[in-house]
Amino acid sequence: MDVWFATLIPGTWDTDTEIHREWELISAARKDPQAFAPLYESYLPRINRYIRTRVSSDEDAADVTQQVFLNALQALPRYRFKGIPFSAWLFRIAQLTLKQKRRKDKSSVSWDLLPVESYLEGELDPEDIVLQQEGLQRLRRLLARLSPEKRDLLALRFAAGLSSSEIAAVVGKNTEAVKKQLSRIIHTLKEEYHDA
Template sequence: MNILLVLPSHLQRQGVTDEVDISELELIEAAKANAQAFAPLYERYAQQVYRYTRTRIRNEDDAADLTQQTFLNALHALPRYKSRGIPFVAWLFRIALYTIRQKQRKERITVSWDLLPEALHPQGEEDPEGVLLQQERLKRVEVLFEKLKTSQRELLMLRFAAGLSSTEIAAVLGKSPASVKKQLSRILHTLKEGYSQYE
């Protein structure tokens, strides 16, 4: 199975909707039978995987390469995929997480606020004073973010960069959804408390 996956130009847009009426299981079964039929699954999840990968990798080209590698790994593993109550997107993000961790072991990359693409940063006002205030706010959040444990940052990246639900994150990390919700709630509360101390 040799298939070249290239990030489509629509990855630059936010919020691509899926108009395909075919069920995901049908797409998976078709892709198992024919590698070329993997394209709809790639189109459905490429943006999510890329955004998540981009939060972990220093530059866009490497993030695009790792996104492609994630999908190639998924395509290779697809014949062994069985639902078993785990959503396909969670299975895919397990592969993404493994692919990223392999690269990080080689290069010792850590999750950092600086790795968040500017497109994922909150937008501030246009006037110079508003821009300055926004930069100060972002610096505060960056300081708080850096104080978090790597596992806490990972949860935030999966939730907000990848856009996964608590249930999907739980399946990716092998935790219960209740545990993920509780951890996310605690992390956000900690960030909020820390941020309010600057006020």
């Protein structure tokens, strides 16, 4: 197995045993669709968070997420470890599934449709909630001005939790280019946020 395979789920691949376990899960799922369940459970939260930033409702997110995993299960026999981690392969399927949905629906989605509970953590008093919501509104306006490609990079990084190298594999760019682009986007957003 290649070393890059250890980056599939950041922070979780500490030993060769775990790397081989995912490969075994993939191999088993190729033979028996029921064996896909551990892969599904492992990637479901990240795929769903990513999809939720790109569609207009929780119901749409659930539907698209389900379609992503159905598409992945159907395509699993064609997956090979040729420089593309399984997570990147799965997020490419998510992107393609979203494109198909957009063609079908012809609608655009705003980040402000992401439920507040998805990004607010802990117990807050009412004043803190109002301040956070005002800040989020300001951020939403800034995000709305970004190109769809830049918003997608941010969704892959922050909603899906992918590393720069995983994002690079998803979008077909090199890792350094993705790091630079994310850094520029974040820097610009910070400046505009504080100037607003």
